[in-house]
Amino acid sequence: MTTFLMTVFAVFLYAGVVNAEIQTKTISYKHGTVTLQGHLAWDDGVQGKRPGVLVVHEWWGLNEYARWRAEELAKLGYVAFALDMYGKGKVTKHPDQAGKWAADIQKSKDMWQARANEGLQILRGHELVNGTRLAAIGYCFGGATVMQLAFSGADLRGVVSFHGSLPIPTKEQAGRTQAKILIAHGNADPFLTRSHIGQFQKVVDENNLDWQMIVYAGARHGFTNPDAGQYGMDALKYDKRADARSWKHMQLFFEEIF
Numbered sequence: 001m002t003t004f005l006m007t008v009f010a011v012f013l014y015a016g017v018v019n020a021e022i023q024t025k026t027i028s029y030k031h032g033t034v035t036l037q038g039h040l041a042w043d044d045g046v047q048g049k050r051p052g053v054l055v056v057h058e059w060w061g062l063n064e065y066a067r068w069r070a071e072e073l074a075k076l077g078y079v080a081f082a083l084d085m086y087g088k089g090k091v092t093k094h095p096d097q098a099g100k101w102a103a104d105i106q107k108s109k110d111m112w113q114a115r116a117n118e119g120l121q122i123l124r125g126h127e128l129v130n131g132t133r134l135a136a137i138g139y140c141f142g143g144a145t146v147m148q149l150a151f152s153g154a155d156l157r158g159v160v161s162f163h164g165s166l167p168i169p170t171k172e173q174a175g176r177t178q179a180k181i182l183i184a185h186g187n188a189d190p191f192l193t194r195s196h197i198g199q200f201q202k203v204v205d206e207n208n209l210d211w212q213m214i215v216y217a218g219a220r221h222g223f224t225n226p227d228a229g230q231y232g233m234d235a236l237k238y239d240k241r242a243d244a245r246s247w248k249h250m251q252l253f254f255e256e257i258f
Contacts, residue, residue, distance in 0.1 A: 022074045031118040036084040041074035051258050052129035055082040056142030059102040061091035079129045083119025102141045113152040149181040157257040159251050164202045174207035175220040181211035182253045185244035186219030190235050216242035
């Protein structure tokens with residue numbers, strides 16, 4: 001190749017990199033009679049189909065934090081879809097309201113799993129997504145939700161639970177699970193007892209699930225969310241070090257499963 005052509009090629013390559021941007025789109029969809037509204041993010045500088053990552057919000061609803069996480073995943077080269085578990089516009093900063101909405105979803109495991117699966121199908125069907133290379137991550141209530149999605153037998157390569165509540169699968173649920181599991185847990189999280197963690201580990205071991213759990217010293221519930229302190233709950237606190245480490249551990253996990 002001549003020097004001139006190489007220079008032209010380099011200019012076009014540089015222009016493509018410079019013009020690449022994170023794109024977002026609001027997607028409305030339904031589960032039964034409930035209208036849901038999710039947030040899709042991707043990097044338009046990446047060519048062709050790529051792995052897709054589902055993002056499930058905390059019990060506050062699909063807020064700016066969950067959308068931001070989807071956009072951060074897009075910067076890593078994934079197509080990310082932050083689903084909506086509650087319904088269009090249902091976002092709160094009040095623990096009582098958040099707890100009620102989460103409880104309404106959790107009272108039926110079948111409905112809980114089905115609602116999450118609706119979001120997964122939106123991601124799987126997108127034209128930029130390789131539907132055989134999917135993962136799901138979730139925070140708090142969302143962490144428990146991605147575990148339920150795995151226990152439903154969803155075709156996922158892996159799930160990551162950040163400060164989630166660790167639902168314990170039945171033998172039947174464990175037998176359906178295809179996804180590898182990564183759990184990022186704060187050692188000072190008061191919402192999970194040592195007894196519950198031990199029971200969870202015993203069950204997943206007995207059923208030969210592929211799981212790993214990383215525990216971060218001193219980290220409380222909500223340790224990944226920079227706004228955790230604004231909700232007036234002592235149990236919640238942002239931990240910059242645990243946040244950075246858990247995000248890196250997620251990336252290593254994705255390198256393995258993808």
